[in-house]
Amino acid sequence: MKHLMWALAGLLLAPTAQSAAQAAQAAQAVPAPPVSMRSSGLAFLPPALQALQNDAASNPLTLWRERGAVLWQQGAPSCQSCHGAMSQLQAAAVHYPRLAADGRLRNLEDQIIACRARAGHPNEQLEDEAVLSLSAALHAAAQGQAIDVQPKAATQAAWQAHVERGAQRYITRQGRINLACLHCHDQRVGARLRADVISPAHPSGFPIYRMTWQTVGSIDRRLRACYSGVQAQVPAPGSAELRELELYLKVRAQGMPLDGPSLRR
Amino acid sequence: MRNRQNPLARTPLVAAWCGIQNAVRRGIASCQRHADGRALPLWPSLSRRLFACGLLACGWSLRAQAQPSAPGLAALGLPTDGIQIELDPLSDTGNAIPLGLRITAPAGLRITGFEIVAPDNPVPRVLQLRLSTPVPEYRFATRIRLNGSQAVWVLARFSDGSRHAASAATVVTSSACFDGT
Amino acid sequence: MDLKLPTRISLIGALQAGRTVEVRLLIGHAMDTGYRNDDQGRPVAKNILEWLRVSVGEVALFELDMGIAVAANPYLSFPLQVPPQASTLRVQWRDDRGQQGEVSKLLIPE
Numbered sequence: 201m202k203h204l205m206w207a208l209a210g211l212l213l214a215p216t217a218q219s220a221a222q223a224a225q226a227a228q229a230v231p232a233p234p235v236s237m238r239s240s241g242l243a244f245l246p247p248a249l250q251a252l253q254n255d256a257a258s259n260p261l262t263l264w265r266e267r268g269a270v271l272w273q274q275g276a277p278s279c280q281s282c283h284g285a286m287s288q289l290q291a292a293a294v295h296y297p298r299l300a301a302d303g304r305l306r307n308l309e310d311q312i313i314a315c316r317a318r319a320g321h322p323n324e325q326l327e328d329e330a331v332l333s334l335s336a337a338l339h340a341a342a343q344g345q346a347i348d349v350q351p352k353a354a355t356q357a358a359w360q361a362h363v364e365r366g367a368q369r370y371i372t373r374q375g376r377i378n379l380a381c382l383h384c385h386d387q388r389v390g391a392r393l394r395a396d397v398i399s400p401a402h403p404s405g406f407p408i409y410r411m412t413w414q415t416v417g418s419i420d421r422r423l424r425a426c427y428s429g430v431q432a433q434v435p436a437p438g439s440a441e442l443r444e445l446e447l448y449l450k451v452r453a454q455g456m457p458l459d460g461p462s463l464r465r
Numbered sequence: 466m467r468n469r470q471n472p473l474a475r476t477p478l479v480a481a482w483c484g485i486q487n488a489v490r491r492g493i494a495s496c497q498r499h500a501d502g503r504a505l506p507l508w509p510s511l512s513r514r515l516f517a518c519g520l521l522a523c524g525w526s527l528r529a530q531a532q533p534s535a536p537g538l539a540a541l542g543l544p545t546d547g548i549q550i551e552l553d554p555l556s557d558t559g560n561a562i563p564l565g566l567r568i569t570a571p572a573g574l575r576i577t578g579f580e581i582v583a584p585d586n587p588v589p590r591v592l593q594l595r596l597s598t599p600v601p602e603y604r605f606a607t608r609i610r611l612n613g614s615q616a617v618w619v620l621a622r623f624s625d626g627s628r629h630a631a632s633a634a635t636v637v638t639s640s641a642c643f644d645g646t
Numbered sequence: 647m648d649l650k651l652p653t654r655i656s657l658i659g660a661l662q663a664g665r666t667v668e669v670r671l672l673i674g675h676a677m678d679t680g681y682r683n684d685d686q687g688r689p690v691a692k693n694i695l696e697w698l699r700v701s702v703g704e705v706a707l708f709e710l711d712m713g714i715a716v717a718a719n720p721y722l723s724f725p726l727q728v729p730p731q732a733s734t735l736r737v738q739w740r741d742d743r744g745q746q747g748e749v750s751k752l753l754i755p756e
Contacts, residue, residue: 259672260674266652267649395641413644415718428645587681592715594710595709606722
């Protein structure tokens, strides 16, 4: 018994003392983020990442934006041959997700995949480089435009039902950690989770280059990562549940300017 | 995240492991006996224990010599002047940490190249740059990956074959939620 | 842009002959270390850029050996003395699977 107690004491002592001293010293240097329920996620980034976001010469997102601009003009037919110059699609990204003819919600990446399938690039996935590059370039073209998700008159009831299901998901506890989205993103905005600072989770900055992913990912992937974070069953990419949650988040963020693509921790 | 800056930091863990082993062996020994009722020996024979310790010591020292280590680099005793390292003391992620450096050669010498070393990474050498035309001053910046909090070393090489070395430390933190995507 | 290895070469500073400008090189490469697993739990194979040579025309500036500790989508910033005539900044690369290529940018002094 005595041996076990010494063993446990040793196990507890080793890692805590040294790292506690270092972390305490380093934590003092970090400035507090602005806490506002209508802030973009960009406001919650540390100064170094904000500076990187603003420097196109060193921002990895530049590679996706430029590749998207090249892909827009490539192929026969090219995107440009139907849609014209990308700059003319300034107001396109703000309206997604929208109800497609088959009654399912479609976000911008879904739409890119559907369009490219018709143009000779079938079977593309949400996180493919081509899809994310075009999404990055299209969102960049729409920077500053206000999020504007609206139902069409004919499908208003169905659209409303999707929003309500999304809202219900937002307030429902889930996962082993048993938290709902609102517990962090409405009730604890500004709190720290290790290196992260909790934001209101407005979807204005997608697609994102997330440092943990070391690549660009879509809003679909980021929402799935949230399910993973609370140790809930992660929905498959493209599921209706994820689109409804995205629609609700966009309704909640209605009127906020798009500022993607952007960096995240 | 491991922090191997202090080699003695592991002593409590080693002692704890020995303590657990001892407690388990005593527990097992107290339950078992020889057929004639004699108590079973608690440990293997002394000679076998010494042999095992010797093997472990050889393996450990060989492993330590294979990769540049922080104590090894410090022990080289190279001059630190002429190297400025820009490294944030706190990093949000280990995946992409900005690192800037500025090397000024001593009077009469020129820089022929430099190396960036992260001793606590699985592969400590981050990169090596070799200049085709030696220069008196050089600035460079990149983004590196670090396995955990550690000191990052820059070793500069000069035209007469001499080297200078300097280091800067950073604490590597990470975002909170597990991301299985 | 070469879609096989998207690259962006930016020059910071006025391009006047004899002046030193800063080159910012961004290379779109995943730099997979071989230590990561994908979302199915299978290991992602090691795939890194191992070597770069930066030259102006035929004159080499430097060679760079890189390892797994260079961050994904490598970013390099280094100085460049602007040559007197128009020339090409060339970046030759080679990865650990033997693939190689080159990207370049015209340097036209003001």
